[in-house]
Amino acid sequence: MAVLTDRPATPVARRADRGPRARVNRILGYAVLVAFGMIFLYPFVIQLGNSFKTEPDAAANPLSPLPDTLTLAGFERIFAGTNFPLWLGNSLLVTVLVTLGRVFFDSLAGYALARLRFRGRAGLFAAVIAVMAVPGVVLLIPKFLVLKQLGLYDSYAGLVVPLLADAAGVFIMKQFFESVPVSVEEAARIDGAGVFRTFWSVVLPMARPALITLTILSFQGSWNEFPHSLVSVQNPDLFTLPRGLADLVSGSLGKGTQYPLKLGAALLATIPVAVLFVIFQRYFVRGANEGADKG
Amino acid sequence: MATEALRAPATTPARPPRRRGGGIRGNENIAGWLFVAPVIVILGLFLLLPILMALWVSLTDWNGQGSPFTGGVPFVGGKNYSRLFTEDGLARRDFMTSIRNNMYYVGIVVPVQTALALGLALVVNNRMLKGKGFFRSAFYFPSVTSSVAISVVFLFLFANSGAVNKLLGLLGINGPEWFADSRGVLHLLLGAVGVDAPPGALTSGGPFGLTWWDWLSGPSVAMVSIICLVIWTTSGTFMLMFLAALQNVPVALDEASTLDGATRWQRFRHVTLPLIKPTMFLVLTLGLIGSWQVFDQVYVMSQGDPAKTTLTPAYLSYRTAFRDFDYGSGAAISFVLFLIIILLTLLQRRVMADRDEPRRARWWRRRVPERS
Numbered sequence: 001m002a003v004l005t006d007r008p009a010t011p012v013a014r015r016a017d018r019g020p021r022a023r024v025n026r027i028l029g030y031a032v033l034v035a036f037g038m039i040f041l042y043p044f045v046i047q048l049g050n051s052f053k054t055e056p057d058a059a060a061n062p063l064s065p066l067p068d069t070l071t072l073a074g075f076e077r078i079f080a081g082t083n084f085p086l087w088l089g090n091s092l093l094v095t096v097l098v099t100l101g102r103v104f105f106d107s108l109a110g111y112a113l114a115r116l117r118f119r120g121r122a123g124l125f126a127a128v129i130a131v132m133a134v135p136g137v138v139l140l141i142p143k144f145l146v147l148k149q150l151g152l153y154d155s156y157a158g159l160v161v162p163l164l165a166d167a168a169g170v171f172i173m174k175q176f177f178e179s180v181p182v183s184v185e186e187a188a189r190i191d192g193a194g195v196f197r198t199f200w201s202v203v204l205p206m207a208r209p210a211l212i213t214l215t216i217l218s219f220q221g222s223w224n225e226f227p228h229s230l231v232s233v234q235n236p237d238l239f240t241l242p243r244g245l246a247d248l249v250s251g252s253l254g255k256g257t258q259y260p261l262k263l264g265a266a267l268l269a270t271i272p273v274a275v276l277f278v279i280f281q282r283y284f285v286r287g288a289n290e291g292a293d294k295g
Numbered sequence: 296m297a298t299e300a301l302r303a304p305a306t307t308p309a310r311p312p313r314r315r316g317g318g319i320r321g322n323e324n325i326a327g328w329l330f331v332a333p334v335i336v337i338l339g340l341f342l343l344l345p346i347l348m349a350l351w352v353s354l355t356d357w358n359g360q361g362s363p364f365t366g367g368v369p370f371v372g373g374k375n376y377s378r379l380f381t382e383d384g385l386a387r388r389d390f391m392t393s394i395r396n397n398m399y400y401v402g403i404v405v406p407v408q409t410a411l412a413l414g415l416a417l418v419v420n421n422r423m424l425k426g427k428g429f430f431r432s433a434f435y436f437p438s439v440t441s442s443v444a445i446s447v448v449f450l451f452l453f454a455n456s457g458a459v460n461k462l463l464g465l466l467g468i469n470g471p472e473w474f475a476d477s478r479g480v481l482h483l484l485l486g487a488v489g490v491d492a493p494p495g496a497l498t499s500g501g502p503f504g505l506t507w508w509d510w511l512s513g514p515s516v517a518m519v520s521i522i523c524l525v526i527w528t529t530s531g532t533f534m535l536m537f538l539a540a541l542q543n544v545p546v547a548l549d550e551a552s553t554l555d556g557a558t559r560w561q562r563f564r565h566v567t568l569p570l571i572k573p574t575m576f577l578v579l580t581l582g583l584i585g586s587w588q589v590f591d592q593v594y595v596m597s598q599g600d601p602a603k604t605t606l607t608p609a610y611l612s613y614r615t616a617f618r619d620f621d622y623g624s625g626a627a628i629s630f631v632l633f634l635i636i637i638l639l640t641l642l643q644r645r646v647m648a649d650r651d652e653p654r655r656a657r658w659w660r661r662r663v664p665e666r667s
Binding site: 022025026029030032033036037039040041043044046047050058059060062063105106108109111112113116117118119120121124128131133134135136137138139140141142143144145146148149150161162164165167170194195196199220223224226227230231241242245246249250257259262263265266267269270273274277281284285288289 | 344349414632636
């Protein structure tokens, strides 16, 4: 995987680092970095600042990150005037269940596809890859149909079960298990461990980096998931955070501006993933580049 | 599918000898199928089965009442599809409008996000700069946030008295009312050079029931704000992919070409670019697939308004099914969208393969042994 380290400067490179032209290049480089850094980060600064403003203040000075008078009115209204706590609870429940499910099921399948020789394995793997190529948005109506048929529509099961496994996760785990030396397993087998026992107590503990990557990606994916909640539930008591937010903005509450409230709610929905990002950035990067191996 | 696990013999039949011993692997057939069973069930139930069901529904006139698989549901054959392409009417006009909107959207988003991602990756990959890690994270961070939450922020940024218009005001430009402005950008450009009304030749007779003038509108001002948002959230991910590819370009190559007197542009054009071609293909393909599916942002920011200029096929299929209860049409639209995405991906594969450079200037390319 791409570990981003500075390469040792070779003689040629060192020579190129000096002189007036190099300095101009460096200044240009920094200018580009800082300009784009602003573009990519300042919207979050605006969001943070404006969620603590009064409404007239936010409307008059949207660019300023500092509130005239710092107020928590927006946040108070989020907790008193909306179903935010409920959405948060639903989101947490769905995210935890989906993440656990994905990590377990995707690891099992990934291991089988990487290591176990069973008939139909190659065809199965091809099917997994094909499934990855199906555009999610195309499945909105179909998913709704199946959930209706199975009687899962408008229930927690409908929110959770369809997301319990994902093809991309299977792919990530398979890639990893293929890199584990076979000798480790064979030793366990010779010692008399069964297939599951070998997987559970020998191989899985070795897969920590891949498991963390998969956990992070599953958490982020299910925490941010929007279209699925749109077609699997309609009862407001079952709304997850993104669904509640969308409702807040475009639904009945969307009348009037109420920007501090909306920005605050969006901010609270972003915080968990932001914290994860800061702590586990390496794994995010790894997950993003996982696709690059498929090319 | 999973029934095969039950019929599989407990002992594996004789196979030609393999690398690994078969003695302790006798029960792998069953174990293998058991291991993949949960994933097969979930993906089968919620990915494969739905596609088949939707295919059936797209041939019916189901209105959402009861089950679509009973005898009472009117079967209409290809009518839902012909209403999108050949029969003049609202359904076709809306669908073609959404295709037009999405075409302009893709035409801007894909090249810009790819160029921006590559540019940022090249700068971040520069050996001489410090603090690159911070900037890399800053560029990538928007990609990991919730599309809905970010859409809320951009609604505020692009509000009539929002941050973007305030910035434009500082530059002396009177910003538009972003989400109320349905004027096409190309029409605006033409208006700037004095072409306000469509020339007679363009007011009629375009393909699929839209006039040529409508086809040539360009993205609306409202769509431009969604385009800005999407470019801003996707560039970071693609930058990471380019960065990983650039890390794999051997330094020695760059230096050798420098010693040979190649200019910076020549180095980029003849050394870097060919080496990151697979990544370029991947980024373009993912970008294309993603941008034909734009949905969340439209749902939150504009719901297809103003004047249907931010309607996209994905959002239209959703709206047709869940708001107008015309599930057959909705499913038909999503299948057409599915076909568009598949065809474009295949086309891109072909184009990229054809443009593979002829065998020249490749003396420096190392022979990399094939990884199995």
